[in-house]
Every structure is written in structure tokens, then in C-alpha cells.
Amino acid sequence: MEPIKAMQTKSAQEVRQMIRDGQLRGPTSGYADGYMQANLMILPAQYAADFKGFCDKNPKSCPLVAMGRPGDPSLPLAGDIDIRTDVARYRVYRQGVHIDTVDNLLSIWRDDLVIFALGCSFSFENAILNAGIEIRHITAKRNVPMYKTNLPTVQNGPFKGNMVVSMRAFSPSDLVQAILLSSRFPLAHGAPVHIGNPEEIGIKDIYQPDFGDVPVIQEGDILGFWACGVTPQMAIQQANVDIAITHEPGYMLVTDLPADANELSVA
């Protein structure tokens, strides 16, 4: 017998097919419940080793889930992935500047492009929600607020720059639980890089995020700041790469891996 849940939500493969067919052109949060979603970075092969090293040195910002081969649009995260058509919206950077937003990569794909899939925060957010803890921006149907910080990444080759963080506000005891739960997902950015006063990491006004929506903060909340997958987009701006392609924030690559594939087991 088919479980009832399978009739209510779509599989990762079905969601990728919808995107491929142009039926889904929006953010992927809430689609393919239970499957891991990933941040995307595509770079010319000449930068691939340096970017791989940048990920290795900055695992909280850039948790590397999978890496492709030059010119190969597939990824070992599902049998049918064609990265040129399977993300709903892409950002194209030339010389580190975001110059275009496109629906597919069919006309700009090159034989030297290498795909990187990086973990995203959805996995630990699911674990927090499953623990019965509210995530304020999700309740308010807003995008997570994201901020540039003064926390440096570790440079590797041309890739460098400061960390971008996402912020989630919790009551003190919920924040303790959120810290513990997120630490179990090292491929989803792991535990927070900072908690408390935003000014200490160079954020002047918490109500003016650099990306995403205005935060929801309740009386008595403590702010938690997690390393964010937008960090590598800052790094490619620094690196002056001739071409780089990322997903549009929120429009993720949906993989066939379970959302908790990257959860550390706790005895």
C-alpha cells in the first residue's frame, strides 16, 4: 500500500520535472518535503580546484555536498539531474558582477563549466520545526533575513571575503534547542557562528537585512546567526571570475537525497 503522505507531497524527481517543464518558476521551499535541497555554484574548470579548496577551508559557509566534472551537466545527487534546466531561476555573474537572471542555462552552458552543490539550511530548519519550535520568518511567510558581516572567510586562491549569515530569532530555551539541532547537520551550515548582539559581527541595523526579508523578532528573543550559502556569491565577486552561475536565492536544486542524509547520529 502506498503511504498517504506520498499522495500529498511531490517527489524530488516530480519537482525537477515541473521545473524542467516550466510549471514551477518559484522558490522551492515546501516542495519535495523530506528531500535535501542544495545551493548551486557553477564555475569554469580553471577555478574549480581553488573553489573546492575554499569550500574545504570554510565548511560552515560552503558545505560541499557534490562536485561535477568539467562540461558535465549531471550530478551524483539524482540519476536525472540536468543542471541546465533543473533549477527554476539562475543568476549569471560576469567578472563578479550579477548581470543577468535566466530560466535555464541551455544557451550559455560551456564545456569547461564545473557544478558545485552546497548544503542549505532547509535540513536543519525541518529538524527545528519537527521539534515543535517556531521559526518566526516561516510563520510570517517571509524569506529568511541575511546580512553581510565582518567575520572573515579563510582565503583560498582568488576566493576570499566576509561571511554572509542568516538570522533566526528564538526564545532563549528554543535557541538552545536550535543550536543543538543545527549542530547535527554539518552539511546544512551546522551550529550558529554567533548569537546575541548583531553589532559584534558588523551588522548595524538588524531590521535592514542585505538579502531576504525584514526579520520577525519577539520580546525576549535572542538572535542566532548561521553561516549562509550566499557567502560564496560574495567570494566570486572578489575573485573577478569571467563567468559564474548560481541559483537565485530560494530557488534551490532539489536532490534525491533525504533531508536528514547529513544528520550526525547521536547515540
Next chain:
Amino acid sequence: MEPIKAMQTKSAQEVRQMIRDGQLRGPTSGYADGYMQANLMILPAQYAADFKGFCDKNPKSCPLVAMGRPGDPSLPLAGDIDIRTDVARYRVYRQGVHIDTVDNLLSIWRDDLVIFALGCSFSFENAILNAGIEIRHITAKRNVPMYKTNLPTVQNGPFKGNMVVSMRAFSPSDLVQAILLSSRFPLAHGAPVHIGNPEEIGIKDIYQPDFGDVPVIQEGDILGFWACGVTPQMAIQQANVDIAITHEPGYMLVTDLPADANELSVA
């Protein structure tokens, strides 16, 4: 070959012998490095089941490590323990009131007394220090500050009352690590019960602890509050027990278990 460390520190058995012989009459912190130390509670057998249930319902305040049999002064935490002589200083409560402090229990031991050994924070403090993180009161050679709170325990039989917490102040990123490390020691009170604003849990003046020493707090610190082994001493005051015996805070029972015996393994 004998490891050098064995020549520098004393074994748990040696420390208990020193206490038994009257050679050690001070706090046990720093003695028998690497061995688990425990909080002590001794009650008449008629209260044993209710107190056991109170521990089960409040595992963060009262993490039960071992329980004795009526009249038996031994404990399955080491072969040679005689609880009447193996703790350096004891508090005697009559009708819930602390009326005496004694060096041994030889003259007041009774055939109906039952021993409870409860985990203490030394295990997780060791793990934090081993991670290279400063614990401010240890650096300052002070006792940990402890506070009565408005956080209720879960009542069981006559045992009830509010939680006592210990406080450790850390920089934000160190507090995140301290939360993660302490969560791996559920028998040493586990993760904090509160972080941040002390007023939210009923602490009016952080610089006036109810027990222990005045805290050391640095600019930018966030306060972490852990459930504390003094909590059951509040519960016996509520219960109006005819006799109860505890250790003097800081003068712990040194066991033969390794300090990390209660650490959860993380894959």
C-alpha cells in the same frame, strides 16, 4: 611503563583514602583528575521511592548516577566506598533545615538511610576546558555562582520547589560551543536551561548569587544557566523530611568512573 600522568595526579581511591584519613578536608575540584565526581543525597527509606521519582522527572537538576540499598553505606561506583567517611564534609538537615555540618556520618548513620549519587557539572566543565575555552570562575579561582530561580521543578510526592541554576559567562561563540559540549553530558546536567537575561528566570541581581561566589562577567559575554545539583537541597526543605544528609557544596563524592563515562558518543 607507567604513564607520567599517573605520577602527577591521584587516583580516586587515593583521594577517598585521604578523605577517610582526615588528610583532605577541602573541596575536591582538581583532585582525582579524570574521575567522575558526584553530588550526594541521603534520605530515610520511606522517602526513597518518591525521591527516585523526583529525579526521574527532573533529570537535568537531579541526574541519578547510582542509588544504594537501605542501611548500606556502599555504592556501586567503586569497590571501597563507605559513604559515612568518604566525603570531606556533610550537611545534615532536620525537618528540611540545615542544622549541622559534620566531617563524617559514623555517629548518625541509620539502618534505614538510602544513598543517592547525582551527576555534577565537573564532567562537562572538563570537556569545555579541554576544548580550550576559558571558564571565568575557574580562572579567577572562585566557586561557581548559583541562583534560585522561578523555574519550577516537576513535583513528585513531597518533593517540589524551584530550580537552582549555576551560571557561566562566555563570549557568544564560546557559549555556542559550551552548549554543544555540555549537551553531550546528560548526567552532568546537560545543556543549559536558559541563556541571556537573568531576570526572565527570576534572578534580580546577577552579582548577588544565592550560593557560591560573585561571578566574573566580561564585556560582550552572554550568560549561560545550567540546572544545578543544589536543586534537590531545595526540594528536601520543601518536603520536611525528618533527616537528610548531603555533601557540603564543592566537597564531592569521588567515584572510580571516568569523568567522561556519561558522555554521549557523537559519530
